Amino acid sequence: MSLWYETRGRGPELVLLHGWGLSSDIWGDLADGLAERYRVTLIDLPGLGRSAPAGDMSLTAVVDALLEVAPDSAHWVGWSLGGQLALSVAQRAPERIQSLSLIAANPCFVAREDWSCAMAPEVFGAFVESLADNEAKTLQRFAALQTRGSATARNELKRLKSVIVSAEPQALASALMLLECDLRSALAGMSCPVQLMLGAEDQLVPAELATQAPALNPRLKVQVLEQSAHLPFVSHAGQVLDMLSALMQQVDGVDAAG
Template sequence: MSLHTEHYGAGPDLVLLHGWGLSSAIWQPLIEPLASHYRLTLIDIPGLGQSPTLECTSIDSVAEMLLDGAPERAVWLGWSLGGALALAVANRAPERVSQLVLTAATPCFVQRDDWPCAMAEETFDAFASGLGDNGAKTLSRFAMLQTQGSTSARQELRLLKQVIAASAADEQGLVATLALLAEDLRPLLAHVSHPLMLMLGEQDPLVPIEMAEHIGSLRADAVIRRYATAAHLPFITEPARFIEDLDDFIAGSRL
């Protein structure tokens, strides 16, 4: 079973993974500037976008499917859920990943007693239960939450709604991929040794900026880039700086 994959540009390989409830179309504003100096591989996560839904979805099975459609070695950039999956890929096949970039992502999306810098468990449970009641309403609420606090909230919400409408993910895919966000991947982050950068919005209601202070206990060498005006979509809020930071990191830490 193959995943929907798109390629653009030429140069060093860069894989882009999108977030929950969406598709690779979320990267559309970045394709032209990035494709001028990278060979982009955009992959729709199983169960989302134009990729088929797996009957049994685990973080390892999804990572394996992503690897099947990816270059032999690349920088992996994952946003939100895509960041968790990029981390799983790096752990499963370290030789396939040169550098790891987590955007508005965290190794643990849901609060634990020893990890308060995350989404409250009751908020996550409300999204999970809401899918069965009204999936469209749940996705709309999730889109609004992602933009809260951003200086370009209207633009971002419009883009999210367009991508959601075009993606038309089914309930099975949404439920299966949401469950991936409940996993605690902190041991994986502590284990991988790839050059690592986190790109975080200071206004993000889903991945609190305080998380940056806790990453040091797992990866003291992680590069942190903070975007003061951004919420959950820093690559849309501050695209020029986002691309500049990405370029600098890739050039400076290339193995």
């Protein structure tokens, strides 16, 4: 599996992982802002953006590919599906994670009997079927759903539509199925600094996650951003940048002192 990636900036290492149906271009100004203080590695997930489709899209294979192109040790930031993948990387290779920031990400995206703060299985199943029937229409609906309720919905929708990838249907479907992974044990086992940012109006990752996720890991810091939907790094760019920087500087400051 070959992944496209690029680096920009100088400083402590930082990896950004985007969400489903998009490319790393979605990070936009946030990546530029972070690159003023960090050496940022942007990665396109397999089959999305500039990364070629992969025959093996198992979670194990995707994590292997991410670790192959990522720095030996870095701060990781994952949005939506990217957050789940970052959790899996942390579980596989904890020594390579200095800190983890999850943005609008759920360790268990599809609801289980013991995990209600997630998307209902029947809703997820309907989305999978819709993708198979009409890829373009499904992607457009998905973009609209991500922005619903946000104070900056129009700008976010424009941003999403400019970044939505033109990918092979099978690549999109395979990447979508990664959202079914249950990574609660990965979050529970994390010992490095970890934070979760949620949008109060998010239609995909319920804000109620803020009350359940800390039970998995008491070290987890959670922030719910008002008037934000699924793209808080767009609607609340300055606030998200500050929170990311604060967590990473906490780690980098300890390292420097040591």
